[in-house]
Amino acid sequence: MANIDEKLQKIARDLLESKEVSLIIGYTGGSHPQRMRPVFITKPEDVGRLSFNRHSVQDLAVFLKKQEVKKFGRIGIVVKGCDEKALNVLMQEYQVSRENIKIIGVECNGVIRQDLADKGETDLSENTVYDKCLMCGEHTPILHDYLIECADPQISMSGDIKPFAKIEELDSMSSEEKDVFWEKEFDKCIKCYACRQACPLCYCSRCIVEKNVPQWIDTNFGKIGNAQWNLIRAYHLAGRCIGCGECERACPVNIPLMLINGKMARSIHDLFGYKSGLDVDAKPVFGVFSESDFNDFIK
Amino acid sequence: MEDKKEELAKTSGDNDPRIIAFVCNWCTYSGADLAGTSRMKYADNVRVIKLPCSGRIDPMFIVEAFKKGAKGVLISGCHPGDCHYISGNYHSRRKYAIFRNLLGFLGVDLNRVEFSWVSASEGNKWVHIINEFTDKIKSLKNGSNDIFKK
Numbered sequence: 208m209a210n211i212d213e214k215l216q217k218i219a220r221d222l223l224e225s226k227e228v229s230l231i232i233g234y235t236g237g238s239h240p241q242r243m244r245p246v247f248i249t250k251p252e253d254v255g256r257l258s259f260n261r262h263s264v265q266d267l268a269v270f271l272k273k274q275e276v277k278k279f280g281r282i283g284i285v286v287k288g289c290d291e292k293a294l295n296v297l298m299q300e301y302q303v304s305r306e307n308i309k310i311i312g313v314e315c316n317g318v319i320r321q322d323l324a325d326k327g328e329t330d331l332s333e334n335t336v337y338d339k340c341l342m343c344g345e346h347t348p349i350l351h352d353y354l355i356e357c358a359d360p361q362i363s364m365s366g367d368i369k370p371f372a373k374i375e376e377l378d379s380m381s382s383e384e385k386d387v388f389w390e391k392e393f394d395k396c397i398k399c400y401a402c403r404q405a406c407p408l409c410y411c412s413r414c415i416v417e418k419n420v421p422q423w424i425d426t427n428f429g430k431i432g433n434a435q436w437n438l439i440r441a442y443h444l445a446g447r448c449i450g451c452g453e454c455e456r457a458c459p460v461n462i463p464l465m466l467i468n469g470k471m472a473r474s475i476h477d478l479f480g481y482k483s484g485l486d487v488d489a490k491p492v493f494g495v496f497s498e499s500d501f502n503d504f505i506k
Numbered sequence: 507m508e509d510k511k512e513e514l515a516k517t518s519g520d521n522d523p524r525i526i527a528f529v530c531n532w533c534t535y536s537g538a539d540l541a542g543t544s545r546m547k548y549a550d551n552v553r554v555i556k557l558p559c560s561g562r563i564d565p566m567f568i569v570e571a572f573k574k575g576a577k578g579v580l581i582s583g584c585h586p587g588d589c590h591y592i593s594g595n596y597h598s599r600r601k602y603a604i605f606r607n608l609l610g611f612l613g614v615d616l617n618r619v620e621f622s623w624v625s626a627s628e629g630n631k632w633v634h635i636i637n638e639f640t641d642k643i644k645s646l647k648n649g650s651n652d653i654f655k656k
């Protein structure tokens with residue numbers, strides 16, 4: 208662990224001292240030992256605060272959309288494999304340019320679910336990490352300028368745990384049953400839009416929910432509009448979402464948003480053979496079409 | 507305006523379900539027009555809303571129609587290769603393939619959402635699609651798609 212931190216700090220110091228970047232976004236110890244939090248380092252003498260471990264759950268790419276961060280110009284950022292996919296989408300969509308960003312990749316074999324970590328969990332196992340970690344195909348960040356090897360062993364899988372098994376369960380339900388399930392979930396939504404704020408790919412300066420000519424989504428305090436909001440959020444991220452899980456983690460009422468994101472990702476892979484965030488040079492899946500696209504549902 | 511929209515989408519009962527059809531100006535609308543000028547008869551449950559192209563039919567239109575009480579929504583445009591704007595229908599096909607899956611996953615009965623390609627000469631096809639869709643909607647239990655009404 209200490210080894211990782213030292214390497215991180217050395218990279219950060221070099222980058223800041225050589226003025227290659229003017230800001231490093233990374234992790235530092237949080238409010239208790241099982242929590243990490245984002246940290247913004249601008250001076251070489253502060254790099255000692257940088258750290259990384261199995262509690263580094265946040266996707267720091269979310270900060271790149273902020274004006275306060277953008278004004279630093281050249282930025283160094285610490286990313287896990289999943290977080291780096293968000294960078295790839297941002298580059299694909301011309302939100303971030305590769306020259307302005309130094310990617311400090313950290314190999315990662317999983318991060319511990321925050322809800323468990325808050326109860327004291329420190330073990331890395333198939334029972335303690337997020338579902339996305341169990342399915343992860345990018346333990347090593349795809350693009351990186353620096354790479355720090357992993358301190359944790361690979362998680363051994365017993366085969367008993369099926370990540371996102373609930374998606375299949377829902378797929379096999381009738382419309383009425385699905386309707387009941389989602390109605391119960393969406394009724395909880397308080398329209399705080401934390402899911403949007405936490406998402407590295409929700410960068411529109413004016414979200415559809417804030418547009419009122421016409422107003423597509425009811426924004427009053429009641430339950431009306433909840434389903435529309437959740438639907439449109441998922442739809443606007445279809446083919447873009449890289450499955451970091453930050454939306455679900457941010458949701459104060461625990462709506463299982465990853466089920467919807469996961470379903471969308473599967474559909475897009477099934478229909479168009481596309482997975483988001485893997486290739487910066489790929490055209491976004493909804494920016495292109497093929498004459499032989501799936502047509503079965505059209506009369 | 508708001509009242510008009512409500513009125514348009516309102517369904518008076520199980521036997522008279524309101525169906526909203528979003529169609530493109532160049533093919534499907536002309537096809538429907540042909541059906542009309544040829545004096546073909548078809549179910550009067552449908553209310554047609556004309557847009558420039560199927561690529562202009564935003565998925566939120568579907569949601570809005572259900573919200574306002576429609577029992578079925580039809581999206582229709584030019585056949586692949588025939589779009590007036592060359593590729594609008596290819597783009598809409600791609601997005602609707604996914605949007606449809608999303609609706610289904612969230613519990614919308616996909617029997618209530620129909621898609622078709624109808625050309626300007628296919629008055630017959632238009633009549634057939636509307637009649638068939640209307641019958642299907644009538645045969646469905648009332649009540650689903652309430653997810654957007656609340």
Ligand code: SF4
Nearest residue numbers: 406448449451452454
């Ligand atoms: S929608 Fe959620 S899981 Fe997908 S990229 Fe955004 S925050 Fe991450």
Ligand code: SF4
Nearest residue numbers: 396397399400402458
């Ligand atoms: S974070 Fe949860 S409660 Fe807040 S708007 Fe999103 S889904 Fe609703």
Ligand code: FES
Nearest residue numbers: 530559560583584
């Ligand atoms: S003009 Fe008819 S689908 Fe584009």
